[in-house]
Amino acid sequence: xxxxxxxxxxxxxxxxxxxxxxxxxxxxxxxxxxxxxxxxxxxxxxxxxxxxxxxxxxxxxxxxxxxxxxxxxxxxxxxxxxxxxxxxxxxxxxxxxxxxxxxxxxxxxxxxxxxxxxxxxxxxxxxxxxxxxxxxxxxxxxxxxxxxxxxxxxxxxxxxxxxxxxxxxxxxxxxxxxxxxxxxxxxxxxxxxxxxxxxxxxxxxxxxxxxxxxxxxxxxxxxxxxxxxxxxxxxxxxxxxxxxxxxx
Amino acid sequence: xxxxxxxxxxxxxxxxxxxxxxxxxxxxxxxxxxxxxxxxxxxxxxxxxxxxxxxxxxxxxxxxxxxxxxxxxxxxxxxxxxxxxxxxxxxxxxxxxxxxxxxxxxxxxxxxxxxxxxxxxxxxxxxxxxxxxxxxxxxxxxxxxxxxxxxxxxxxxxxxxxxxxxxxxxxxxxxxxxxxxxxxxxxxxxxxxxxxxxxxxxxxxxxxxxxxxxxxxxxxxxxxxxxxxxxxxxxxxxxxxxxxxxxxxxxxxxxxxxxxxxxxxxxxxxxxxxxxxxxxx
Numbered sequence: 001x002x003x004x005x006x007x008x009x010x011x012x013x014x015x016x017x018x019x020x021x022x023x024x025x026x027x028x029x030x031x032x033x034x035x036x037x038x039x040x041x042x043x044x045x046x047x048x049x050x051x052x053x054x055x056x057x058x059x060x061x062x063x064x065x066x067x068x069x070x071x072x073x074x075x076x077x078x079x080x081x082x083x084x085x086x087x088x089x090x091x092x093x094x095x096x097x098x099x100x101x102x103x104x105x106x107x108x109x110x111x112x113x114x115x116x117x118x119x120x121x122x123x124x125x126x127x128x129x130x131x132x133x134x135x136x137x138x139x140x141x142x143x144x145x146x147x148x149x150x151x152x153x154x155x156x157x158x159x160x161x162x163x164x165x166x167x168x169x170x171x172x173x174x175x176x177x178x179x180x181x182x183x184x185x186x187x188x189x190x191x192x193x194x195x196x197x198x199x200x201x202x203x204x205x206x207x208x209x210x211x212x213x214x215x216x217x218x219x220x221x222x223x224x225x226x227x228x229x230x231x232x233x234x235x236x237x238x239x240x241x242x243x244x245x246x247x248x
Numbered sequence: 249x250x251x252x253x254x255x256x257x258x259x260x261x262x263x264x265x266x267x268x269x270x271x272x273x274x275x276x277x278x279x280x281x282x283x284x285x286x287x288x289x290x291x292x293x294x295x296x297x298x299x300x301x302x303x304x305x306x307x308x309x310x311x312x313x314x315x316x317x318x319x320x321x322x323x324x325x326x327x328x329x330x331x332x333x334x335x336x337x338x339x340x341x342x343x344x345x346x347x348x349x350x351x352x353x354x355x356x357x358x359x360x361x362x363x364x365x366x367x368x369x370x371x372x373x374x375x376x377x378x379x380x381x382x383x384x385x386x387x388x389x390x391x392x393x394x395x396x397x398x399x400x401x402x403x404x405x406x407x408x409x410x411x412x413x414x415x416x417x418x419x420x421x422x423x424x425x426x427x428x429x430x431x432x433x434x435x436x437x438x439x440x441x442x443x444x445x446x447x448x449x450x451x452x453x454x455x456x457x458x459x460x461x462x463x464x465x466x467x468x469x470x471x472x473x474x475x476x477x478x479x480x481x482x483x484x485x486x487x488x489x490x491x492x493x494x495x496x497x498x499x500x501x502x503x504x505x506x507x508x509x510x511x512x513x514x515x516x517x518x519x520x521x522x523x524x525x526x527x528x529x
Contacts, residue, residue, distance in 0.1 A: 050426040069428040075420065080288060084419060087475035097416035098427030104409050130474035150427040 001028045002063040003154055003186055004049065009058035011041055011048045017056045018044050024205045024213040026154070029184045031177070033197035033216075036207035042190045043076070045207065046158055049188070066154075069098060072147030074157040077139070083132045088142050091131055092118055095149025110149075117148040120183070121175060137168030141175065148179075154186040155179075161193060169193075173200055252500050259499050267393045273491045274400035276509070278445045279458075280465035280487035281407045284480055285418045285438060287466045294332060295462035297347035298446045299455035301328045303378055304354030304361075306450070310374070311365045318395055321447050328354075329439035381454035381506025396448045403441050410434060415476055453506030461487070464513035471517075471524035490516055 003026050010020035019041035026032050034042050047053045049060060051068040062068065072095070084091075095117070096110040118124045121141045126134065131142060140160055147155045157176075161169040177200050179185045191197055197204055197216065204219040206212040212219065259265050279295075286292055305324040309317040332347055362371055407414070416424040417434045425431040442462075449458050465483035473479040494509030501508075 047422075050422075052422060052425055068426070071426060073423050073426040075422050078420075080290065081419065084288060085470050085473060085476060085479050086415070086419065087477075090415065090476050091419060094412065094416040094419060094424075095427070097412050097424060098429050100412065104412075106412060128475075133474075146423070150423075 002026070003028060003030075003066050004063070005061045007058060007061075009045075009048070009060060010056040011044045011053075012056045013044065013053065015056060019207055020057070021211060022058075022205075022207065023211075024203075026186055026188060026203075028153070029180070029186055031180045031187045031200060031202045032189070032205060033201035033203070034188065034190045034205045034207065035192070035194060035197060040207045042207055043158055046073075046156055046188075046190060049156065070151045070153055072150040072155040074140075074143050074147050074155065074160055076158045076162065077143075081131075081139075086131050087128050088118070088123060088131060088134070089114065089127045091142055092145045092149055095146035098150060113149050114145075117145040120148060120179065121145045135168070136164050137171060140164065140168075140172055144175070144179075148185070152183055152185055154188065157187070157189045159190050159192070161191065161196075169196075176200070256496065256499060264390075267390075269492070269495055271393050271396045271400070272495060272505075273488055275396060275445060275448045276461050276465075276487045276491035277484055278400050278403040278441075279449055279461040280483045281403065281480065282438060282442050282445060283462040283464075283466040284469075284476075284483055285414060286442065287463055287470075288418050292459065292463045293344060293347050294329070294442065295446055296459040297332060297351035298325055298329055298443055299450060299458040300351035300358075301325050301354040302443075302447050302450055303455040304358035306378055307358030307361045310367045311361050313367060316389075316391060318392065318447065321450075322444060325447050326440045326443040329443035330436055333435055333439045377454065378450070379454045379456045380504060381450075381457060399444050399448060403445060406437065406441060410437075411480075414438070419476075453509060457506045457510050460510040460513055461491075464510075464517050465490070468513075468517045468520040471520040472527070486513075486516055 005025040006022055008020075009022040010017045011022070012018040018039075022045065024032070034045065036042050044053070048055050049068065050071055050073055051060075060068075092114045093106055093110060096106060096113060099110070100106070115124070118127060121144055123138065123141050123145060126138060126142075131139065134142065144155065144157075144160075147157075160172060160176075164172065173196055176187055176189070180187050189197075189201075198220050201216045204212065204214065204216050206219075212222070214222075260269075283295075286294060302321050302325045305321040306317055309320040312320075314320055328350060332350065359375065362375060368374060413424070413429050413434055416429055417431050421431055446458055446462075449461055453461060465486040466479065468486050469479045469482035473482050490512045491509050494512040495505055497503070497512065498505045498508040
């Protein structure tokens with residue numbers, strides 16, 4: 001089932017477009033990596049998908065029974081969060097705050113959700129620890145568990161690996177791949193890591209001069225033929241990109 | 249010792265002192281509840297900026313010879329609070345610069361008005377008590393006490409009802425907005441309530457010392473507590489106990505109420521800081 005589809009979408013702030021002509025679809029169980037140089041508009045696209053800002057033109061279509069409120073979101077970590085005095089459990093539970101309706105406190109159902117999300121990410125033992133005392137990798141797990149509390153259908157991550165050491169990054173990617181495989185949670189991830197994108201993602205969206213959307217294997221095939229979109233290899237430093245544009 | 253107790257007894261035997269004591273403790277409690285969010289969001293200075301705005305509004309009310317100043321001062325401060333929070337988001341004038349700008353303008357304007365159109369003969373005394381708080385808690389009028397108590401009750405109710413949402417918005421505004429929490433409402437309501445609390449607290453500590461009531465309990469609690477609930481409860485406890493201690497101390501040793509309460513809070517912060525350091529080692 002289609003969760004999100006965009007046709008000829010332009011995104012930007014206050015009517016000023018940053019990137020246009022974005023075409024892609026995300027279906028249930030997909031793993032989409034969004035690649036592109038800094039400032040290309042990746043984060044702006046995310047905010048548009050989340051309905052935090054309106055699209056400049058074009059439309060984001062949501063599948064039947066799916067809305068932007070059902071996207072679990074993992075923003076780039078802010079300074080405020082790094083030394084926030086809160087326990088892991090409190091933060092994971094806060095993922096349920098959007099589904100409370102008019103109730104004041106969390107009920108049994110929310111607590112169960114939080115417990116199972118923590119179990120899925122292997123952080124149950126950290127439940128009562130203080131967030132600011134955790135390592136970067138552990139903090140990311142807590143935030144993913146929070147996103148899982150909001151939804152199990154689709155998680156959106158904005159450069160989750162930034163600031164993590166290689167080992168923690170690797171573990172994070174494996175955890176996400178597991179979630180994708182076992183729970184069927186669709187994943188959209190903004191990333192700079194082309195290698196990991198090719199290894200784990202099912203689809204790749206490249207935003208930049210030569211936009212691309214297709215499956216990860218198509219991307220790899222394309223890349224072996226030409227200096228592919230956005231690949232900063234020594235050979236492509238001269239900047240002779242061919243105008244490859246595919247809309248699958 | 250006997251004399252001190254006698255003096256205290258004499259004060260406390262007046263109903264009015266008791267009411268004032270209760271009401272000031274409640275105001276301090278409210279300031280601490282919202283303080284946790286403000287400190288964590290890096291908005292500590294909003295309290296300071298708003299209190300200067302409240303001073304300006306108070307000056308206008310005094311010059312106009314309004315009998316009850318609250319109905320004038322409250323709305324003006326609340327509107328400024330909302331404006332400041334909005335400015336902080338839009339970032340054309342950065343949040344901290346906007347606060348500095350608005351607060352000094354209000355302060356200067358208020359002082360100017362009070363000097364040009366003196367309402368009483370004792371301008372220096374008026375200004376001093378508006379800036380540093382009344383020297384005695386007895387200067388509260390009975391309508392002030394009632395309004396304060398009602399406002400404080402509403403603040404506590406708001407905080408309890410929206411506790412989980414406030415946490416969610418404080419920790420991560422965009423996540424909360426994306427998953428369907430009404431972030432705008434929470435932010436605006438917080439702004440209005442912090443304005444209310446600040447206006448009420450002006451009677452106790454004066455506009456220059458209000459920030460202390462907002463930031464000290466939260467900062468002290470953060471030295472020791474590891475959960476948001478812990479920080480909230482602990483800072484509420486600190487606020488109540490320090491303002492009671494401060495007021496009683498000010499009666500006993502004849503010192504200005506505001507300065508004494510702030511002094512006690514600073515001391516408590518130091519103690520918590522040291523305990524926190526020792527624990528971490």
